[in-house]
Amino acid sequence: MAQIKTNSSGYPLYPPKPSGIKGQQKLLTAIAAFGFLAFLPWIPIFGWITIFDTGTNYGLGNLAFVFAYAAAGIGFNLLIGYSGTLGLAHAGLFAIGAYGSAILSAPPECLEPTCETIIRPAVSGYGWPFLLTIPIVCFFAAIVGVVVGFPAARLKGFYLAIATLALGELIIKLISLDEKLWSGLKTNGGTGKQVQIFEFFGSGQLKSAYFLSLGSLLITFVGYVIYTENRLGRTLKSVRDIEIATGPLGISSTYYKLIAFGLSGFAAALAGVAWAQNSAFVNPSSFKTRLLVFLLVVLILGGLGKLWGPLIGAVIFVYIRQEFQDSQKLLFFLIGTALMVAILILPKGVASLPDRFNDSRWVQDLRRRFKAVKV
Amino acid sequence: MSSDTSTFPLSLEDLHVSFGGNRVLEGVDINFVPGFNGLIGPNGAGKTTIFNVLSGYVKASRGAALLQGKNLSDLKPTDRVSNGIARTFQSPKLILDATVMENVLLGMHHRFKHGHVTELLRLPNHRNEEDQAREVCMDMLEEFGLAEDAHKETGDLSLGSQKIVEVCRALVAEPKVLLLDEPAAGLGADDVTILLKGLRKFVEEQGLCLVIIEHDLELVTSLCPIIYVLHFGRIISEGSPEVITSDPTVIEAYLGKGYAPDNNDGQGETDAI
Numbered sequence: 001m002a003q004i005k006t007n008s009s010g011y012p013l014y015p016p017k018p019s020g021i022k023g024q025q026k027l028l029t030a031i032a033a034f035g036f037l038a039f040l041p042w043i044p045i046f047g048w049i050t051i052f053d054t055g056t057n058y059g060l061g062n063l064a065f066v067f068a069y070a071a072a073g074i075g076f077n078l079l080i081g082y083s084g085t086l087g088l089a090h091a092g093l094f095a096i097g098a099y100g101s102a103i104l105s106a107p108p109e110c111l112e113p114t115c116e117t118i119i120r121p122a123v124s125g126y127g128w129p130f131l132l133t134i135p136i137v138c139f140f141a142a143i144v145g146v147v148v149g150f151p152a153a154r155l156k157g158f159y160l161a162i163a164t165l166a167l168g169e170l171i172i173k174l175i176s177l178d179e180k181l182w183s184g185l186k187t188n189g190g191t192g193k194q195v196q197i198f199e200f201f202g203s204g205q206l207k208s209a210y211f212l213s214l215g216s217l218l219i220t221f222v223g224y225v226i227y228t229e230n231r232l233g234r235t236l237k238s239v240r241d242i243e244i245a246t247g248p249l250g251i252s253s254t255y256y257k258l259i260a261f262g263l264s265g266f267a268a269a270l271a272g273v274a275w276a277q278n279s280a281f282v283n284p285s286s287f288k289t290r291l292l293v294f295l296l297v298v299l300i301l302g303g304l305g306k307l308w309g310p311l312i313g314a315v316i317f318v319y320i321r322q323e324f325q326d327s328q329k330l331l332f333f334l335i336g337t338a339l340m341v342a343i344l345i346l347p348k349g350v351a352s353l354p355d356r357f358n359d360s361r362w363v364q365d366l367r368r369r370f371k372a373v374k375v
Numbered sequence: 376m377s378s379d380t381s382t383f384p385l386s387l388e389d390l391h392v393s394f395g396g397n398r399v400l401e402g403v404d405i406n407f408v409p410g411f412n413g414l415i416g417p418n419g420a421g422k423t424t425i426f427n428v429l430s431g432y433v434k435a436s437r438g439a440a441l442l443q444g445k446n447l448s449d450l451k452p453t454d455r456v457s458n459g460i461a462r463t464f465q466s467p468k469l470i471l472d473a474t475v476m477e478n479v480l481l482g483m484h485h486r487f488k489h490g491h492v493t494e495l496l497r498l499p500n501h502r503n504e505e506d507q508a509r510e511v512c513m514d515m516l517e518e519f520g521l522a523e524d525a526h527k528e529t530g531d532l533s534l535g536s537q538k539i540v541e542v543c544r545a546l547v548a549e550p551k552v553l554l555l556d557e558p559a560a561g562l563g564a565d566d567v568t569i570l571l572k573g574l575r576k577f578v579e580e581q582g583l584c585l586v587i588i589e590h591d592l593e594l595v596t597s598l599c600p601i602i603y604v605l606h607f608g609r610i611i612s613e614g615s616p617e618v619i620t621s622d623p624t625v626i627e628a629y630l631g632k633g634y635a636p637d638n639n640d641g642q643g644e645t646d647a648i
Contacts, residue, residue, distance in 0.1 A: 005506055009517055013509035015474065015526040223495060230494050230505070231487060234477045237470045245468035247452035248430040248461065250485030250548070259491065 030221070037067075037214055041207055051322045052315075060206050061278055062322055066314045067213035068275040073298045073310025074220040075267025081305030082228060083260035084240030086161040089148040090295055092171030093141045093265040095287035097272025099175050100137035102195040102282050105130040123194045130198040138269045144171070145265020152257040168292065176284035192283035195276045213274040217311070220267045225307065227263070236260055294321075297335055301342050303349025312350050381444025384409055384584035385429075385460070385552045391437035392424055392608075399424045401608040402438070407552070409582040411574075413599030415589065415619075417628065420605040422588045423465065426554050430462050431455060442552065457485045459551035463544075463558060467537040471530030475521060475540050478529050479512040482544035515543045519573045535562040539570055546577065552584045559591055571598065596620065604628070 005013045017023030040046075040063065044055030053059035072094055079087050106125025111118060128136075148171075151163040197205045198212070227233055238246055239253045239260075246253045276282050294317065302313025320338065324331040346352060357363060385407040392400040399421045414422050427433040429440055431452025440447040442460055450458055461482070469478045487508065493501045516522050519539050524532060529540065538558060545553055559567050577583045589595045595602060596616035604612040604619060606628040612619055619625055
């Protein structure tokens, strides 16, 4: 048991934790959740839900999408839930990750008969090692995120949302503009690109994509926990809640908004890489405003500012999307309805249900009775 | 007025502020000394505007504010606290869903040296600095009788306690000049006693220069050896409490009306800040 840090008169410096297992509840929950998800491909316990049945490639792929959306949602959560900055360029930053890694890692074009394998333009790229491209695109997206965030120095609320929305669309436009550079397959939504799938130690393409998505979720999750519990978390909160008072405290609100933009860009690109690996084909039309709306649904349905919100939201969202994928109109109707119901009944998202339950009069009443019985 | 302003912790020289055609401050000259300085005046006199000039919300149209001889307008608003000037607000500006400790730690923001990458990697110097900062904050909260509440959510505290938390946040920044905007408004008698005891300690031990805007005249006269009376953007009287309370211009402008709130003529005072 570690020594509890106190000041000279014995007051604890950190919030006191209950001793034993209860004090480590948060850490243990996270370890259990990620451990469970890591072993899920070998224990297909969701057999009764076809959509998440890990015994099939379909279920494995869906879960990988869940993780990718959740990772992007966590980055979004830091920006919107913590710094209170409504930046809506997330889909564009997601696309930078997906397209960037796909193009950088694909092998160079080779049409000569002397080549070992013929590489058609649709799958060609720059031939960089895939694992190297991940940090490159993530840092690049973080920089782009900061640039996109510059309007935050002047604009607020909906004005900022519109400005960043336009800049996010601009990123997609730039990606779909240069057909020569991407030289992919012509599709209805622009020039698509086949993605070179990376395999970890011959574990198969689908399991690789699954673990890559899970890994990206783990990285964003750990980063989110560390940052929100330390100095950056409270500083971002001050930018959100008491922006007017940040100047005299020596906190530059613009600087911290840009940090939030950069971090959310990093997370979005990481999620984008995982998403592209899982879907095996990237197309500019996949990243249009629709993706942004999906990410907002994931975030709001799950719970804004909640740690587990994006993951829960992503599970619900992917389930709805796969269940009703045959009818797009019905799908959008359902997503819209779910969003409205969430805002009306659970404004803090599904992740706030346990708190709501514990605070409800019924549970309080039950608890009081139990206490009375014990005494 | 003394010619050498650098000997004073804070001095205002011919300070003018106008919002459009509305002249809020019309040539204010004050040399604040270490210890308690009272700043009083009817609503709309421009008291909070002086604070807002000092913390950079409002630009002076003429004149200057000097912090130990250094012109404040040369400093960015975010750099001023590290040069030794801190403030509180009329209505407390605190993060209500963060703990009291986290709110007070915000006051130490400019004293942290480690970057956010160090924080992410949880390197030892991040831990050490965080521990030291928390110890400073906890000592400060203990000084003001809030140590028990340190890990409570700030929103659960009474308004009086919240105002004291804000004073703690300003004091952990180790300022040389502390601007308090109506610190005693909304405080109970016990809270006022604790607050004043704590403030006196800092004034006596560290020679802190405190500038207090306060409507409670009894409190100001008992606390401040020197008081400035502001009326329509001008200093109409300054001196010891006895001088002020017997000055006919002050009585006419301020006390004569019984300092009732209905003479608020909205002279551009940014009370909301």
